[in-house]
Amino acid sequence: SAEPKVLRYLGTAVNQSADIAKKVKEDTGITIEYVAVTTDDVTKRVITQPNSYDIVDTEYFALKKLVPAGNLKAMNGKKIKEYDNITPVITKCELPDGTKIGDQGTAPKKVMFVEGEHSTKFAPGMTEWATLIPTTYNADTLGIRPDLIKRPISSWAELLNPEFKGKAALLNIPSIGIMDAAMVVEATGQHKYADKGNMTKAEIDLTMKVLTDAKKSGQFRAFWKDFNESVNLMASGETVIQSMWSPAVTAVKSKGIPCVFQPLKEGYRSWATGFAVSKAVTGMKEDVAYEFVNWFLSGWAGAYLNRQGYYSAVLPTAKAAMEPYEWAFWMEGKPAEKDIHAPDGTLLEKAGNTRDGGSFDQRMGKVACWNAIMDENDYMVRKWNEFIAA
Amino acid sequence: MSHTARPTDAGGAPAAGASPAAPLAAAAPRAARPRGRHGWAPPAWLQAMPMGLVFALFFVLPLALVVVVSFWDYNDYEILPSFTFRSYTETFEGCYDQLPGLCTIFKTYVTTAELCFAVWAITLVIGFTISYFLAFHVRSLTMQIVLALLCTIPFWTSNVIRMISWIPLLGRNGLVNQALTHAGVVDAPLEWLLYSRFSVILAFVHLFTFFMVIPIFNSMVRIDRRLIEAAYDAGASGWQTLWNVVVPLCKPGIVIGSIFVVTIVMGDFVTVGVMGGQQIASAGKIIETRLNALQFPPAAANAVILLAATLLIITALTKVVDIRKEL
Amino acid sequence: MRKPDLELIQLTKRYGDTVAVDAIDLKIEAGSYCCLLGPSGCGKTSTLRMIAGHETVSGGDVVFGPANITDLPPAKRGTAMMFQSYALFPHLSCIDNVAFSLKMKGVDRAARRARAAEMLDLVAMAPYGERLPAQLSGGQQQRVALARALITEPQIVLLDEPLSALDPFLRTRMRVELKALQRRLGIIFVHVTHSQDEAMALADLAVIMKDGRIEQAGSPRELFNAPRTAFVAKFIGGHNVLQGPAGAFAVRADRLRLGRAAASPSAGPGLAAVVRSVEYQGTFVQLTLDGGAGSEITATLDEPTFDATPFQPGDPVAVSWSEADVHRLASAA
Amino acid sequence: MRKPDLELIQLTKRYGDTVAVDAIDLKIEAGSYCCLLGPSGCGKTSTLRMIAGHETVSGGDVVFGPANITDLPPAKRGTAMMFQSYALFPHLSCIDNVAFSLKMKGVDRAARRARAAEMLDLVAMAPYGERLPAQLSGGQQQRVALARALITEPQIVLLDEPLSALDPFLRTRMRVELKALQRRLGIIFVHVTHSQDEAMALADLAVIMKDGRIEQAGSPRELFNAPRTAFVAKFIGGHNVLQGPAGAFAVRADRLRLGRAAASPSAGPGLAAVVRSVEYQGTFVQLTLDGGAGSEITATLDEPTFDATPFQPGDPVAVSWSEADVHRLASAA
Amino acid sequence: MREGRSPAFYLLAAFFGLYVLFLYGPMIVIFVLSFQGPQGGMTFPMNGASVHWFAKLWEGGGIVDIGAAFWRSLELGLVVTLVTVVFSTLAGLAYRRKFRGQAVLFYVAIASLIVPSIVTSLGIALLFRLIDAAVKAGPDWMSGTYTTALGLFTSGLAAHLTWTLPFGLLIMFAIFNRFDGRLEEAARDLGATPWQGFRHVVLPLILPALIGVALFGFTLSWDEIARSSQAIGSDNTLPLQLQALTTTVTTPMIYALGTTTTGVSFVVIAIALLGIALLRARQKRHGSDAGKA
Ligand SMILES: Nc1ncnc2c1ncn2[C@@H]1O[C@H](COP(=O)(O)OP(=O)(O)OP(=O)(O)O)[C@@H](O)[C@H]1O
Ligand SMILES: Nc1ncnc2c1ncn2[C@@H]1O[C@H](COP(=O)(O)OP(=O)(O)OP(=O)(O)O)[C@@H](O)[C@H]1O
């Protein structure tokens, strides 16, 4: 072809891997130019600089803000080969076997579809126009340092247990932090939310009060925002219990520090990310974008993500690209037959170990809610500032 | 004082036709007299123009957009271009009702002001002392430059990386705590070394002392050594000389350094965030939270409020010393 | 063609409320050497700075030949000024300081340094060419400043107390050099000084200023022989201003005769006084006398005369003078 | 108790290779007024600054009474210095400049300002109390600097050309004030000056320096009547240094007799010369004569004598003197 | 006083030493930890000692493109430095006289310091969006291959300048504070044009301070994040890249990177100083001509 195929890929560095870029280049000839920024900056750039990227890798819960801003353009399902094979966890909020899972909060299905390419209104059900083509998702829970806690942990309530005063941490994204707090509130039986991802003002007040009291009594060591912060806090022993991402736990463990991604009886808080295309992308560029997305869903990348502890959007293609023993360890919750290595070769688990939280179904089946932006988001953010100032 | 800085003489162009002896045909008519005697040099406004243009285009214009946006309405997901005070009223919500208790915004500003004051005072003392050493005790220009470089180089290692290294230094198991426990000064690690006001102030001092040093040093090197000698001669002690001669003469430098430190600390949220474990409120942090929630109008409104508050402080500072007049 | 005259017309300088120079009129003829004298703070420097163009004019004009130069920039006036505070460039060596104006004209390095070396030689500073100003003594700095002003070959040279920091040797020598230079170039020199000696020796036109105004202008001899006011008489020195029935009059200090008060009164007018102090001045002795009612009289006696009757402070003394030495004054100071 | 003497012992100052002060020995007795004279750059300021403690000593000692003060900080020496460049505090008004040292001593505001006002009055600067130094003329600044140095009532006052920028009136007046003050306080004044007049009028001890060394020290009269070297004879002024068969000798300029070259030779020794310049000096006329072979002779004639035979430049002239006026010199300069 | 140092000197020197130690505290930690063993974490204790992480860094294994970002930041930093020095000097000169809008410019400069960087950054981004929209709405030949006006040397440079210029201007105030105007008068009197007066008198006298401003400007630009974040376009500067990197790298490799940059800085400075020293020595041999063009 005359023009080189280049895509400017905006996202967080956590999701950008040189291996993937290399493989894409080999397979399709597309050059990926990573624009790596922090989580917050991804959304800000989408809003303010739609011309500075072609394809963006972002989270579903941000869509409630991004889509109405009109800087994204919906992707045509007809041009996505694996469109129909996208996991129902995303599209319908149910497991492949049809079991319904929790859909509190901004479950992907609520924001994934629109009526037309340039529509800024979400469609109630599946359409052929997708706002975000999913790439990966996972369920978060508390990470703990078993060596420092020295007793079993089984409930979200432990996060605010005074026993861990000065040694707990929270995620510093207000809309997510408050949901972790809501998990605690429910676990301690103080209140039962209709939807933890969409609270009423009274519920927000209540939850914030719980948080504020904890903060005032010195419960929190720090709030973290980035992957590495959560890892450093845990690894350095600054905190012993905090909400965490699965790969972060893996990262702590890989330094030889005991750390558990602790399944809890109240369930998980889940999230999903995917690709969207800037509205400035047209013509040839658009074709390249579709080619890239199709490649991404075709298996290699999915397998790559699965091996890091995420879940890929199209499970069958990923399975085909993985060794059976790997699939068994990561997805089926079975003890590892051989040593489990990360894509970069670091040893993650010795043979015989099992994955925290069990199989895919066990994990995703216990999702309690999804990362969300509430209708009362504005109120919530103000309350969050109040909480910080307290 | 230099003559160039003097205002052009007010009586510069009297009704000179009245001069009985403006006799010569060749004498230029008075009306044509250029104001002052700088007609020959590039006019001052032209010299200030490049900077003015940069600010006009890339600061004033964007700021105007921000100010406009601060008066717009917004909903969950978009800005609505209709005029409203909502962002302001909500920001100050409860401020009156809660009296004498403080509302969020006041509390936040009080915290910010406290931080600001502490950082200002510490950087001033350290910065002044360092400048004093460099200006009066380091004899050669080369050595001054070398030492200044020595102080600059740490800043060339990205702040991002330096920030991370505070944990191994100040953390629960950090170097300092280990040293203290080993030395038997404390028996349990000090918690307040990190993620506290202390660590925030420490990091600020670490970052911004040099912002004090540069202007104060520049004022100081301009002080004639003979003046110091004259002061000693008059029986002034070291401190008296410092207070009565050196300090007044480098006031402009002190004010400029103070402007740097005050403005940056007022608007900061990164350092407060990272070093305070994201648990300390500051004026900048409010804005950041709002922005990250993509709520532009309240963020803009808060920025306007911050601007007004800080300008107030700066105006007060320049009332004490008019740095432009001291040129 | 005749060279141009320099004319100050109603020239005025105000600093806020202070009137430093108060509407002075002065004409300095082409090729003449003008000395400005006057007490400290009378406006000499201000006048000079206005001629040079370093100070805005509050009123009036500076006219040079046919041109009104009041509004011209300093570089366009053809003036060269030596500053009272020297204003040497601290980062340049002496020779570079002196060569500065030639450099500005684009004279090449070798030529301008050679010329500057000559000028330094003229002011006896040749050995110090490579020194920085900070490494010089006060008098040495003054000489460099002088050399720097003279090298420009301007049409008007303005010198603000150019010799005040020099020892008498050097001062006399520089004085001769200045005069010779001025004669050779045939241009106007305006020279501020406190020394009547200097003014007497150099000036074609001596101007005595007081409180921003010109008290008297004329040749030194004119001033000395016919002071118009008591102020001039006093300022030019060597005079006593006394009060007679017909108003104030002046008598030169060296025309007074002193006698023991007890002795018979000498011829001519006179008065009684008391010796207040005696100053030994080398070839002569100067006595300050108290003429009563706070009036002070100075008498200069040559050494033999003094040694004949060596007065002591406190001695009463009879002062007398001859009517021929009396000079009437316009107004008392 | 007797007040302490100030003694300089082998005092030396080197700036890199330059030797500014070269191992001088000098004893200034308690309560005496010492004037330092010497050509520009001879080391006067350097000496003063070492006494004050503003300049490090390269060698030798400064001893004040029983104490070696060489290593004391300035504030501990009991000296007060007036700087050649004034060094006024630019941020303080005149009165605050003068009151500075009292403020340092903790004197309360009203008292110190009253005292400073007095001092300003002494130097005739009372009306300018509230001005900043930048708003003053050169001479006014000098007077403020003088007042500032004198207010401290120190044990030694060091003045670096304190009167150079003043008009003769003021200079004479300040001179009297300085002397009176010194007498009243009974302390040591060290005063750098270029003016023999000043030294003659003020000094108990006049010190003539040259190239960093002391050429001669003694009372002014001693110096004038018995200059030890040709340099001193020339420097102190009023002398002609001539070369005789028995070496150099000095004759005072006012002891020379001039006659028309054609006229009969007068009594006593003499030589032939040509008039080079004539300077009218008020009460007397100064002639510069060319004695041949580049030698220069100065003759001072009183006005009547001159008017009797008014020489013109270029006139040949016969110079003569009486043997009694000849003064033999130690070495030629 | 004898020639030699006063006790105050030693006291102040000690204070200065402590300050430098404090400044370098984090640097020392970074330096030490970059030699962690392969199993070592980002905090103490040391888990063996090795150059493993430097090797990793050298391989560039899997991390975002630091090299390109380094050069971009360097280029941008140098341009920002140059513009800052020139514009600030000009404005500094202007402020020694009176001109209309003096007060306005002063307060605008101050405001530019105060308004949180992120807000300024967003404002600039919005502005450039408007520009983009305008261009795209324009004729075909203009908008054909046009994507955006955002970029390192457009919006990025602008964003950095709104940060460095106020510093430059205010430091200029300190530099020109009580600058002896008589020197310029003397220069003018000696026939210097305004430019010559500046070039031969003012510039040499303020040059050391200007070097300070340049260093300062460069440092500010080099470490700038908040203002760049929204206005830099698709090419990240080094700090942005590093910030993104830190969110994913949880190994001492990041320290190895820090150590390397510091090392490079030291080497560059050392070479520069050596060069200056050599140049001076040469000048001395060949006779100096201070102020020569
Ligand atoms: N900082 C310096 N570096 C080098 N040489 C210097 C320095 N200061 C003075 N000198 C030299 O030392 C010598 C003595 O200087 P000093 O200032 O004591 O002279 P002075 O007698 O006060 O002269 P003047 O009457 O001109 O003020 C001079 O030749 C001068 O050039
Ligand atoms: N910048 C200024 N602001 C206010 N007044 C000033 C300023 N400069 C000079 N003056 C006043 O103007 C008057 C004349 O000053 P000028 O410098 O012309 O005096 P001068 O005759 O040169 O005196 P000197 O012999 O002492 O140098 C003085 O009374 C002085 O105080």
Ligand SMILES: [Mg+2]
């Ligand atoms: Mg003057």
Ligand SMILES: [Mg+2]
């Ligand atoms: Mg001197």
